[in-house]
Amino acid sequence: MTDEVQVGRYTVGEGHPVYVIGEIGLNHNGDVDIAKKLIDVASLAGAQAVKFQKRTPAISTPEHMKQVPRETPWGTMTYLEYRYRVEFEQEQYAEIGAYADSKGLDWFASPWDEPSVDFLEEMDTVAYKVASASVTDLGLLGKLKDTGKPVILSTGMSTIEQIDRAVEVLGTDHLVMLHATSTYPLPPEEANLLMIPTLKERYGVPVGYSGHEPGLQISLAAVALGAVAVERHITLDRAMWGSDHAASLEPHGLMSLVRDIRIVGTAMGDGVKRVFPGELAPLSKLRRIDG
Template sequence: MNTFIIAEIGINHNGDLKLAKKLIDTGVIAGCNAVKFQKRTIDKVYNKEMLDSPRQSPWGTTQREQKEGLEFKQEDYEVINNYCKEKGIEWFASAWDIDSQIFLRQFNLKYNKVASAMLTNISFIEEVASEGRYTFISTGMSVYDEIDRTIEVFKKKNCPFELMHCNSTYPMANDDANLKMIQKLSERYDCKVGYSGHETGTLVSICAVAAGATSIERHITMDKTLYGSDQKASIEPYELCLLVREIREVERLMGTGDKILSEAELAVKAKLRG
């Protein structure tokens, strides 16, 4: 088993390319398979009333200024694309609207991601599935009927996918992990099922691998005290390194499932059974 590990940068870069590069480096050093961002077209995702409402942030006093401060521009994504190629790590992004999904196509990314918030937006789902790229689909806040409809689209479009068990609270209480859902989703939909976590620490994510998760996605940050709504549900560099190391150890410990006597056990058998 080779768990696909995604370091979710999301919006924890705070609109700062230097910080984004540090987070990419963190993913590389830890041994992750990919890093992931989030892409939004502000005026498509949020209405004017909301954007004009007050919100204090490093970028100003309105929701619009805060949202725009967190968004990278075309030239920023070109830098990210080139930097990830230079560092030898895959990158992709979860789009929060169709325009953002179309925007991402120019980079010919290997993977797509459907965020839990977008799972019931069928017009968006059809747009993603039409690309035919391997897609990770988070299932937070979703009931079976909603997941059924999304998977029906992916199957109709013949687009490969992997579900991700998820609880969309930030941070998630460990008691809400419900990791048995990984196997249930796998059995119901006959597909790979990963885990997208928002808990503090690494224990739940490590247990998710033992429970059968084929991918792990965790938000990462350089410092949990930085500005941002996702920072506290993220893990810092030392935790990410620990997580990757422990996941690889769990993979080794889980073995093959075949009943094979090792050389050491055969020697004990010869001694105790004669």
């Protein structure tokens, strides 16, 4: 068990600035230029990391979905063909990884299958993110454990018993957990933010929040409840084509979120009651009886 985890350039844990991850995912729509623009957005907003998703589509696409027709900007194609169309390969990852690095951002990805772990190891990513859908893929988790790199585990769509099994495989030495509810978009009544202290108490690791809500309030409340990392999907325009854009933050939204996270972080204090310098003048003016 550990109170903090080193992820790339940054330390994630209590007493450190909240680690803000701009989840690009597939919102680049298979376009390196869009990916770079989203990296610019994360950098300008003051985030510390950007995250992508890496798949081997023939393996990670559910069998019943492979031949389902999908309407795309490139015409009608099968879901499997679409998955290949938006997937970045080594050349693209080398380019966007170097670009993120030049902006002072950590970058990593969620591998959705075991060959994708091998791919990302070749790219020397600083950490791994486990998507909520992969919590029960114990083979994948074991392969991530063997890399020795930090793992950020989302906990959406999972029971506590499933999370227990995942943690048994991953261990807790280099683990960060993110409370999540995998509803897109997330309604407030399903946010269940009190899971943040519950996860911290149960597993003894740094705990953050991965959000899919339309606004900022729930993410900020998560920080007030002790979340040491916040991940939010980002997009250039929520009206863009693609499955995650509508549940993402546009550039101004991410800038506002990071600004407000920093304000909340400063406001948390240390829990020790004291009279602050700003109170001295009102104290002298208003208090009649010294105690």
